[in-house]
Amino acid sequence: METNLINELASYVHYAEKERQEITKITADLYPELSIDEAYLVQAELIRKKIKEGGQIIGPKMGITSEAKMKQMNVDDPIYGYVFDDMVVEEGDSISLSDYIHPKVEPEIGFILSRDLEGPNTTALDVLRATEYVFPAIEIIDSRYENFNFTLPDVIADNTSAAGAVFGTYFRKPEELELDVVGVTLSINGEIQSLGAGAAVLGNPANSVSRLAHMLSKKGEKVQAGQPILTGGVTAAVRLSPGDLVQVTYGGLGEVSFFVQE
Ligand code: 0L1
């Protein structure tokens, strides 16, 4: 793939993110043959542009981590992207809908490692042994594509719809919990909108971190100690509206909330 084309496609998505402007998916007209490997090249260029403008990576995020979603998109691997410093929302704080295009929220379980993990043979047990803490989180996803309509390469190029992250402050050692049976409820204005258990994330969120290590190892990269890692949605994502109070409870892992303004 020509460097010029990578640059052009990264600029296309970058512009949409900065201007909060919906765009037609890349594979519709611009470049229908975009492959998954090429999409990661576009994502890497997008990340470079964001860093050049002063953005800082806070940590990686995994997406398409439920078996149902992987089947629906006909893929064997989840996908990954990056949360940036300007995406972080303080727990209990408010967001403005006007800062997004058509945001949705999904509850996630986060990990912080005490040592780097690398290699294609990393197991969930390796992850649990290397985990300093797990914590509750909410991801805000906001695809830059019209109507959240995209193919897998499109969403990879768009940094996997990353737009916001609310990191909870309730930290637990992984051995204090059975992560696959942590029950999660997402309520908006006091009404439950979606629910699930940790096992919805690749059987156990620790598997999501090991899959990240496998995928990064293909690029000679590691999952880094100290960075918060979002492992993927535990429930279906829910669209936000002005006035929403978003509250998520995680069995044995506290709760996280924030408010949505116009
Ligand atoms: O974090 C995620 O699972 C989002 C992946 C992209 C899919 C979407 O935007 O719905």
Ligand code: MG
């Ligand atoms: Mg997510």
